[in-house]
Amino acid sequence: MKNKAITSRDKDFAQWYTDVVKAAKLADYTSVKGCIAIEPNGYAIWEKIQSIMDKKFKELGHVNVQMPLLIPEHLFNQEKELIEGFAPELIWVTEAGEKKMEERLAIRSTSETLFCDYYKKHITSYKDLPKLYNQWCNVFRYEKETRPFLRSREFLWQEGHTVHATAEEAEAETKQMMEVYKWFNHEILAIPSITGKKTEKEKFAGAEYTITNEDLMYNGVCLQDGTSHYFGQKFSKAYDVKFTNKDNKDEYAYYTTWGKTTRAIAAIIMVHADDYGLVLPPRIAPKQVVIIPIGDTDEVNNLVNKFNQELNSNDITTYIDNTDKSPGFKFAEAEVNGIPIRIEVGKRDLENNQITIARRDTREKITISKDINIVDYIKELLETIQNDMYKKATERRDALTFEAHNMEDMKKILNTQPGFIHAMWCGDSECEVKIKEIKGCKSRCIVEDGERIDDKCVCCGKEAKHHVIWGIQY
Amino acid sequence: MKNKAITSRDKDFAQWYTDVVKAAKLADYTSVKGCIAIEPNGYAIWEKIQSIMDKKFKELGHVNVQMPLLIPEHLFNQEKELIEGFAPELIWVTEAGEKKMEERLAIRSTSETLFCDYYKKHITSYKDLPKLYNQWCNVFRYEKETRPFLRSREFLWQEGHTVHATAEEAEAETKQMMEVYKWFNHEILAIPSITGKKTEKEKFAGAEYTITNEDLMYNGVCLQDGTSHYFGQKFSKAYDVKFTNKDNKDEYAYYTTWGKTTRAIAAIIMVHADDYGLVLPPRIAPKQVVIIPIGDTDEVNNLVNKFNQELNSNDITTYIDNTDKSPGFKFAEAEVNGIPIRIEVGKRDLENNQITIARRDTREKITISKDINIVDYIKELLETIQNDMYKKATERRDALTFEAHNMEDMKKILNTQPGFIHAMWCGDSECEVKIKEIKGCKSRCIVEDGERIDDKCVCCGKEAKHHVIWGIQY
Numbered sequence: 009m010k011n012k013a014i015t016s017r018d019k020d021f022a023q024w025y026t027d028v029v030k031a032a033k034l035a036d037y038t039s040v041k042g043c044i045a046i047e048p049n050g051y052a053i054w055e056k057i058q059s060i061m062d063k064k065f066k067e068l069g070h071v072n073v074q075m076p077l078l079i080p081e082h083l084f085n086q087e088k089e090l091i092e093g094f095a096p097e098l099i100w101v102t103e104a105g106e107k108k109m110e111e112r113l114a115i116r117s118t119s120e121t122l123f124c125d126y127y128k129k130h131i132t133s134y135k136d137l138p139k140l141y142n143q144w145c146n147v148f149r150y151e152k153e154t155r156p157f158l159r160s161r162e163f164l165w166q167e168g169h170t171v172h173a174t175a176e177e178a179e180a181e182t183k184q185m186m187e188v189y190k191w192f193n194h195e196i197l198a199i200p201s202i203t204g205k206k207t208e209k210e211k212f213a214g215a216e217y218t219i220t221n222e223d224l225m226y227n228g229v230c231l232q233d234g235t236s237h238y239f240g241q242k243f244s245k246a247y248d249v250k251f252t253n254k255d256n257k258d259e260y261a262y263y264t265t266w267g268k269t270t271r272a273i274a275a276i277i278m279v280h281a282d283d284y285g286l287v288l289p290p291r292i293a294p295k296q297v298v299i300i301p302i303g304d305t306d307e308v309n310n311l312v313n314k315f316n317q318e319l320n321s322n323d324i325t326t327y328i329d330n331t332d333k334s335p336g337f338k339f340a341e342a343e344v345n346g347i348p349i350r351i352e353v354g355k356r357d358l359e360n361n362q363i364t365i366a367r368r369d370t371r372e373k374i375t376i377s378k379d380i381n382i383v384d385y386i387k388e389l390l391e392t393i394q395n396d397m398y399k400k401a402t403e404r405r406d407a408l409t410f411e412a413h414n415m416e417d418m419k420k421i422l423n424t425q426p427g428f429i430h431a432m433w434c435g436d437s438e439c440e441v442k443i444k445e446i447k448g449c450k451s452r453c454i455v456e457d458g459e460r461i462d463d464k465c466v467c468c469g470k471e472a473k474h475h476v477i478w479g480i481q482y
Numbered sequence: 483m484k485n486k487a488i489t490s491r492d493k494d495f496a497q498w499y500t501d502v503v504k505a506a507k508l509a510d511y512t513s514v515k516g517c518i519a520i521e522p523n524g525y526a527i528w529e530k531i532q533s534i535m536d537k538k539f540k541e542l543g544h545v546n547v548q549m550p551l552l553i554p555e556h557l558f559n560q561e562k563e564l565i566e567g568f569a570p571e572l573i574w575v576t577e578a579g580e581k582k583m584e585e586r587l588a589i590r591s592t593s594e595t596l597f598c599d600y601y602k603k604h605i606t607s608y609k610d611l612p613k614l615y616n617q618w619c620n621v622f623r624y625e626k627e628t629r630p631f632l633r634s635r636e637f638l639w640q641e642g643h644t645v646h647a648t649a650e651e652a653e654a655e656t657k658q659m660m661e662v663y664k665w666f667n668h669e670i671l672a673i674p675s676i677t678g679k680k681t682e683k684e685k686f687a688g689a690e691y692t693i694t695n696e697d698l699m700y701n702g703v704c705l706q707d708g709t710s711h712y713f714g715q716k717f718s719k720a721y722d723v724k725f726t727n728k729d730n731k732d733e734y735a736y737y738t739t740w741g742k743t744t745r746a747i748a749a750i751i752m753v754h755a756d757d758y759g760l761v762l763p764p765r766i767a768p769k770q771v772v773i774i775p776i777g778d779t780d781e782v783n784n785l786v787n788k789f790n791q792e793l794n795s796n797d798i799t800t801y802i803d804n805t806d807k808s809p810g811f812k813f814a815e816a817e818v819n820g821i822p823i824r825i826e827v828g829k830r831d832l833e834n835n836q837i838t839i840a841r842r843d844t845r846e847k848i849t850i851s852k853d854i855n856i857v858d859y860i861k862e863l864l865e866t867i868q869n870d871m872y873k874k875a876t877e878r879r880d881a882l883t884f885e886a887h888n889m890e891d892m893k894k895i896l897n898t899q900p901g902f903i904h905a906m907w908c909g910d911s912e913c914e915v916k917i918k919e920i921k922g923c924k925s926r927c928i929v930e931d932g933e934r935i936d937d938k939c940v941c942c943g944k945e946a947k948h949h950v951i952w953g954i955q956y
Contacts, residue, residue, distance in 0.1 A: 038600065039557055040587070043550035045600050048615070051546050072525050076517035077551075077589075077620055077636055083513055100577040101589065104624045105570045113514070115551075115575065115589075126512065126519050141522070146551055146620070150578045162551055 011284050011344055021227045026156070028277055031344050032286040035156040042154040042161035046270070049345060050157075052294035053273055054164060058144060060196055060292075061166065061268065064188055070140040070168065075122040077145075078113040083121045087246040090120060093213025097149040115148040120214070120239075120265060123169035124247030131261060133252045134173045138181075142168040157274035158231075158482055165269035171261045173253060175240065178262035182238040185266040186219040189234035197272065198289040198398040199223050199279050200405050201233060202428070202477065204453030209437045212265075216240040221268075222452045222477070225278035228408045228426040230452050230479035233275050236266035274482075279401050280369075286346030287368055289397050290390040296349065297326040297386060298342045302335045303355030311363070312353050315382050322383045324390070343368060348393050349386060353378075369393050369400075413462050414469075415442075418478075422447045426480045430455070432472035434465035442467050443478060452477045485758050485818055495701045500630070502751055505818050506760040509630040516628040516635035520744070523819060524631075526768035527747055528638060532618060534670055534766075535640065535742065538662055544614040544642065549596040551619075552587040557595045561720040564594060567687020571623040589622040594688070594713075594739060597643035598721030605735060607726045608647045612655075616642040631748035632705075632956055639743035645735045647727060649714060652736035656712040659740040660693040663708035671746065672763040672872040673697050673753050674879050675707060676902070676951065678927030683911045686739075690714040695742075696926045696951070699752035702882045702900040704926050704953035707749050710740035748956075753875050754843075760820030761843055763871050764864040770823065771800040771860060772816045776809045777829030785837070786827050789856050796857045798864070817842060822867050823860060827852075843867050843874075887936050888943075889916075892952075896921045900954045904929070906946030908939035916941050917952060926951045 013031045015023040029035055034050030046054065062072070078101060084091050094117050101113040116122070127139060144166045151159050168185060172178040186203055193201040201223045205211075211218040212235065221234035241260040244250070253259045280287040290296050297319055301312045312328055319326040329338045335352070342350045352364040358378060365374045367389070376385070408427030412418045421429055426447070433439060433451070443449050443466070458475030465472045487505045489497040503509055508524030520528065536546070552575060558565050568591050575587040590596070601613060618640045625633050642659060646652040660677055667675040675697045679685075685692040686709065695708035715734040718724070727733045754761040764770050771793055775786045786802055793800040803812045809826070816824045826838040832852060839848045841863070850859070882901030886892045895903055900921070907913060907925070917923050917940075932949030939946045 036600070036603070038550055038596065040550040040552050040554060040596070043552065045550070045596070046548040048545035048547055051548055054548075055546065071522035072529065073522055074520040074525055074528075074620075074638065076512055076514040076519070077622065078514050078517065080513060096579045098579065099575050099583075101573050102576045103574040103586070105572065109573075112577070122512065122514070122519070126510070129510070146548075148551065164548065 011340065014283055014285060014344075016283055017226065017281075024283070025158075025278060028281045028285055029156045032346060034273065034277075034286070037156075042151060044156045044160050046164075050273060053276070053288070053292060054270055056292050056294050057272055058166075061188070061192060062144070064192070065142055065166075065168070068140075068184065068188070070142045070170075073141045073143055074145065075119050075126065075143060077116055079116055079119075079121050081112045081114065083125060084114055087121070087214055087243060089214035094118070097151070099148055099150050116145075117147055117149045118265075118267075119143070119145075119167055119169065120243055121247070123265075124243050124249055124263070127171050127249045127261065128247055131171060131249060131251050134254055137171060137173040137251060137261065138177065139171045140168075141170065142166055155274075157270055157277070160270075163270050165267050168264070168266045170264045171244075171249065172264070173251065173259075173261070175262050178240075178264050179238055182219060182236045182264045182266070185264070186221065186234070186236040189221045189236070189266075189268055192268075193221060193223065193233065193275075194398070196289070196291045197276055197279075198291075198394055198401055199233075199275055200398065200402040202453065202455075204455050204477070206235075206453060207437070207440060207451045207476070209440050210451055212237045214239065214242060216242060220453050223275045223279060224405045224408060224428055224479075225275070225482070226404060227278070228480075230428070230481045231271070231275050231278070232452075232481065233272055234266075234268040237264060239263040239265070280397060281346070284371065285344030287397070288346040288348060290348045290394045293325070293346065293348050295325050295327055295347055296390060297324055297351060298347045298349075299326060299328045299351045299353060300335060300338045300342070301328070301330060301353050305355050307358055308353050308355055311358070311378060315351060315353070318383055319386060322387070324383070324386055339366075343371075349389060365389070367393060369397050411461060412466050412478075415467060418443060418449070418466060419446055422449055422480065428452070429478040430461060431466035431476060431478055432460065432462040432464065433474050433476045434468055434470045435473040436465075436468065436470075439465055439467035447480055449478050449480055452479050452481070485814065488757055488759060488818075490757055491700065491755075498757070499632075499752060502755045502759055503630045506820060508747065508751075508760070511630075516625060518630045518634050520638075524747060527750070527762070527766060528744055530766050530768050531746055532640075535662070535666060536618070538666070539616055539640075539642070542614075542658065542662070544616045544644075547615045547617055548619065549593050549600065549617060551590055553590055553593075553595050555586045555588065557599060558588055561595065561688055561717060563688035568592070571625070573622055573624050590619075591621055591623045592739075592741075593617070593619075593641055593643065594717055595721070597739075598717050598723055598737070601645050601723045601735065602721055605645060605723060605725050608728055611645060611647040611725060611735065612651065613645045614642075615644065616640055629748075631744055631751070634744075637744050639741050642738070642740040644738045645718070645723065646738070647725065647733075647735070649736050652714075652738050653712055656693060656710045656738045656740070659738070660695065660708070660710040663695045663710070663740075663742055666742075667695060667697065667707065667749075668872070670763070670765045671750055672765075672868060672875055673707075673749055674872065674876040676927065676929075678929050678951070680709075680927060681911070681914060681925045681950070683914050684925055686711045688713065688716060690716060694927050697749045697753060698879045698882060698902055698953070699749070699956070700878060701752070702954075704902070704955045705745070705749050705752070706926075706955065707746055708740075708742040711738060713737040713739070753878075754871060755820070758845070759818030761871070762820035762822060764822045764868045767799070767820065767822050769799050769801055769821055770864060771798055771825060772812075772821045772823075773800060773802045773825045773827060774809060774812045774816070775802070775804060775827050779829050781832055782827050782829055785832070785852060789825060789827070792857055793860060796861070798857070798860055813840075817845075823863060839863070841867060843871050885935060886940050886952075887938075888940060892917060892923070892940060893920055896923055896954065902926070903952040904935060905940035905950060905952055906934065906936040906938065907948050907950045908942055908944045909947040910939075910942065910944075913939055913941035921954055923952050923954055926953050926955070
């Protein structure tokens, strides 16, 4: 039975998204305009994202720090491109107690300024390098239109800021961290993202270049979900981050930053959820299995407790729903919350020595012997679900991947069904501007070592330089 | 050899504290006035604090959420005592982009307003209760004088906000969470804190009552380190948080909040550190053991790697310092950073089949056989260090615990050596004001079921009501 609180995904995607966020109790609007309250179900997903990514960062030698929330205006102004890029989105603290402050302080929208200011003081020699710092924090951008997780004025993220003694090392870091984001999306979130460089027009304000991780939503709209920036010496010159190199000469340091946000939760929803609510890939699900007893007998309760104990002690996050709600209500709740597997232990089933197992992703129900080795069975099923979800998302992505050879193709695709659109490009930003006129379509990324699918630019017909993926974005 | 970068603790305690923070690379000042950068060594301690406390909170049924950073002015104004208590410390966002905002937004100094506003929308029936929410976040208070960790304009904390259907349940929660803080200080931080109710004058703005966790620093100054507040129905009336009770009648909900901050790091330093730098109790040390190879032979390296592998695989956080610094430099660094145990594996020692183990707390060096069962030995030694540190801190606390029976006693103690001062009190806030005139001495807490050590108030001589602990505070 379809969840009545949820609009059909194929009927109204935007409303469906909002309904799922609300029905799965992930987040809610607040009295603070453009800012959400991340509710327990939503925050538990973020905690899981944090724990998996943080472990990987640390394995790669990164350490966590915490810089201030506020940035004095003079510091922001030191890097021209940065302030120009972010000025319209900044909000300013101007009063303390009941007094006007001497200098305005911006709430961080990103922390390059503060990290560079810190590094300036703390780096003197190549022996101090590399510095591989990361922070988990909240940032603020004054967005006009907001949607929970997708685009909030305040959001949570991690921002890595690393400094290196050579360009090679810094570029390797930029690439490595993008590989981490890609690994995370593919292996953990079951999202077949693509990666590549941003064009000059779309790169981060002040960076030499930006590599991006791009997801395709169920409706064919693209979502930028993790970026890694190489700054070369640009910021270290603006903020005077110097070190003495091995030849005993002063040199400006090489700088990278990389970030991923709570937007990943929006991606999970818009790639995997359905008309019944959230669907969580097992590796990111805070709770992987729910056990629901039906009928209050000793046999039922003993088996429920046995399963729960066995699964939890084998690293499968399991809970028993023994509230006094009806079984039907419990099924619906587990479903809308996206719990990957539901085990129903019923009095009647047990008369036939059976239990029922329901997969959230396919909504398939399986009746099996109650004497099965539950740990092995569930472990394997969780793997199967993870792989099937990845496969399904890849099929959807591929079905919404198109090729354009001229502007007619572009228009036709964008007016019929948006998606990832492969097309060759001359490298001229004028062509980007023209393509954007069609429904706001933007370059997503330049495909690295991409096959030349045409000799001419999709827009101007001149000689093509790059194989680019285009699309409409959130 | 004393660390030259560190002023003697007995000579200048304030300078010593700042020196330790800097030498152990816990935090540094920034270009943002009153705000610090928490450096890797400091943040790793906070991560450890978070992980241990968070696990305990969850075991007790709490879940994490995230409310907005900003609070619209009208929301703050709904609770009179709260706004009066916090107004001088608030900072205000007034501009977005380059435009003036319609309403000022305060950066949260505490989040009662936002939680109540959320609960108002989300609680309708007693079936929705209790709500046991907590959040880990940054908060901002516009302090005049700041010191790293001790009093920063911005700091990190957790704030629990729970709502209950009965006063009994809410009061039990207030008490339970204070027991958690006390357990944490005693068992994990090796700090023998004391707990009790705050007086009316010292309680949280708007609370019915506040229970506090108070530590005594090495210099006899008190530090409030964790508070738990019972609000009764006061805030739920101000913010209209109602529910339908079991008798189907509308009732205002019962509310509690409780919080502990990065100030705990200041307490660790000021209770345990010494003239050689930081001293970390093993249970909170991010790294418990460092192994230092002396001499680059196969025998040295093999044993170092063997120890490292065995200790880490037995949940003892261990690392090898194989940088190219000198052994002496490595010893000093491990010492200033407070690593509880240092294992020295030296070429010469090995000729006698020996290794050396150094305790950070006592700075004792022990020479033992290289064939010892290293895991058992280190496990036991970590326990011993933890217990000895607690014992030493308790002895210091007890040595600085005094009894006053009149104002002469009070003055004498406070002018000689401050500490925890036990004295009876009539309950009149006028007496508190008079006592405060002596070096700013304040009531720390009312001792629950405290022995009556006198019949008369220490100040006015009238009949005593409460056994109170007094002291000078940070």
